[in-house]
Amino acid sequence: MPAQRGTPAPRPSEPAADSAPGRAAADGAEEKPVRFGALGTSSFGWRRVLPAIALCPGTELVAVAGRSPERAQRFADRFGCAASATEALLERDDIDAVYISLPPSLHGEWAARALHAGKHVLVEKPIATTAAEARAVVALAEDRDLVLRENFMFLHHPQHDAVAALIAEGRLGGLRSFRGAFCFPPLPAQDIRYVPGLGGGALLDAGVYPLRAAVMLLGPGLRVAGATTRVRHSDGLDLSGQALLMSPSGVLAHVEFGFEHTYGSSYSLWGERAKLTVDRAFTPPAGHQPVLELVEQDHAEQFTLPAADQLDRSLAGFAAAVAAGGAAASPHEARWRQEAVATMDLVDQVRARAVPVAVEG
Ligand SMILES: NC(=O)c1ccc[n+]([C@@H]2O[C@H](COP(=O)([O-])OP(=O)(O)OC[C@H]3O[C@@H](n4cnc5c(N)ncnc54)[C@H](OP(=O)(O)O)[C@@H]3O)[C@@H](O)[C@H]2O)c1
Missing domain, CATH: 3.40.50.720 (NAD(P)-binding Rossmann-like Domain)
Incomplete structure (x- = not known):
């Protein structure tokens, strides 16, 4: 290539x-x-x-x-x-x-x-x-x-700014679809993620990542068209799932989540001119140099980005917001709040629309 x-x-x-x-x-x-x-x-x-x-x-x-x-x-x-x-x-x-x-x-x-x-x-x-x-x-x-x-x-990692820049430059052309996934292997049986009464389940633990990425990249107004979940036979706890979404402008999205898989943390954006893939999208280690891959009809480019510590950036950003004051009126803080609510709106919709498949787990 x-x-x-x-x-x-x-x-x-x-x-x-x-x-x-x-x-x-x-x-x-x-x-x-x-x-x-x-x-x-x-x-x-x-x-x-x-x-x-x-x-x-x-x-x-x-x-x-x-x-x-x-x-x-x-x-x-x-x-x-x-x-x-x-x-x-x-x-x-x-x-x-x-x-x-x-x-x-x-x-x-x-x-x-x-x-x-x-x-x-x-x-x-x-x-x-x-x-x-x-x-x-x-x-x-x-x-x-x-x-x-x-x-x-993950929202604090500059690799997503690089993605936004490529979209803004028109490298992808009109955006047609988004696919995001966050899945990982099973956890110890006593983990809080397996306790329904403590807010357990894969949707709340892992599904919120690709949903939040869709909100970040596709903007407000996303709606869930349908969903499926694999739920534990004994108590209905969701172990994994998928959902289909659509944006007000007609961009389609597919998200996948679960804790019964090999590890995967990625998203891709597919446009009329190119497809852009971000691997290790949600949990890149601090020393990891992200590689964005842009594939056009007859041409491919890789963008190797500097490593960044997203946890340190999250804390520094929070501290800067506290120091700045005026959180209620700050457009920047308002966006954080709005996107948090928008993501939970999508969680509610996935829950409401999900067709469950009961499995042993
Ligand atoms: N941002 C990220 O990348 C990321 C990654 C992993 C986890 N998390 C989040 O971090 C949080 C903790 O996850 P974890 O994996 O670290 O879990 P954990 O080790 O089980 O910690 C859970 C904490 O909640 C307490 N707790 C458990 N049951 C409780 C109850 N019924 N009432 C009051 N407190 C209770 C525990 O108290 P005791 O110590 O007394 O048992 C412990 O302090 C979760 O919200 C998870 O979503 C975020």
């Missing part, structure tokens, strides 16, 4: 990470980092997010709270911060923001509690388990003029 290499110009989509607190303040003085309290002694917090909060120049970890005091203390010892009870965490006046990594069924409720306590919120995906719950918490953030973001890290 003929191949060329190059780097399309990135589309700026996030306030510059270097404007985040702790990086480089305009007057040369160091701005204060955003002080986080972590709600949930989760595996993901332990492995990924809390070490990153502790390392990111714009953020600082002040306290950790969980159901178990011993577990919270273990986190506190590792990260050199305070251990706290959950309710007490929200009352601390040395915390500006709360990072929530509880099971999805608790995201909306605890985000609302944190906002009521006057804290900015970075909540793990999904923001809630229904669109109504997402709307309520978004309205509360607007009312309180506080930053509310989901920790959808």
Whole structure:
């Protein structure tokens, strides 16, 4: 296959990470980092997010709270911060923001509690388990003029800016379809993702990724035309699924998700002139150099992009939004909120339209 290499110009989509607190303040003085309290002694917090909060120049970890005091203390010892009870965490006046990594069924409720306590919120995906719950918490953030973001890290990777730039340059011609997939192998049987009452299921855990990518790339107004899911015979928990969508301008979309597959994390956009494929679209490691592949009728190009740490960028972007203030009126923050609600609207539609196939699982 003929191949060329190059780097399309990135589309700026996030306030510059270097404007985040702790990086480089305009007057040369160091701005204060955003002080986080972590709600949930989760595996993901332990492995990924809390070490990153502790390392990111714009953020600082002040306290950790969980159901178990011993577990919270273990986190506190590792990260050199305070251990706290959950309710007490929200009352601390040395915390500006709360990072929530509880099971999805608790995201909306605890985000609302944190906002009521006057804290900015970075909540793990999904923001809630229904669109109504997402709307309520978004309205509360607007009312309180506080930053509310989901920790959808992939949105912060500049590879998607490069995709947007190629679309804007007309390299794909008129867009006809989008395909996105996020699937991975089964998890340990006791994992929260297998507990329906905790917001388990593949749609809420994995399906939200390609749905959010469709919202990011195709814009508002997407509707779900149909869906199928493989559900666990014993309790109806969705293990995997597919959905067909359409945009107001007639772009068609197909999303696939599940946790009963080999690993796959990709999307493609197919236009009248070319097809563009992004592999490792949702979870590229920090050192990974993305390769976008653009295939035309008789020509193919590969764009090798610089590696980027999407978790660090997510935290720096959040910290910059807190430092900027005025979250309620900020068009940038409004877009975060609107896209979170739009994604949950699609989740609701997939649930409503899905034709289930019961399987042993
Ligand atoms: N953004 C990403 O890429 C990404 C990746 C992975 C996970 N996540 C998100 O991170 C969150 C945690 O996932 P995980 O894999 O780390 O799960 P996990 O290790 O099982 O953590 C779940 C947390 O919720 C707590 N919890 C469990 N059941 C509870 C209940 N009934 N009431 C109150 N608290 C309860 C646990 O408390 P104990 O410690 O007391 O048991 C633990 O702190 C999920 O929302 C998930 O979607 C995001």
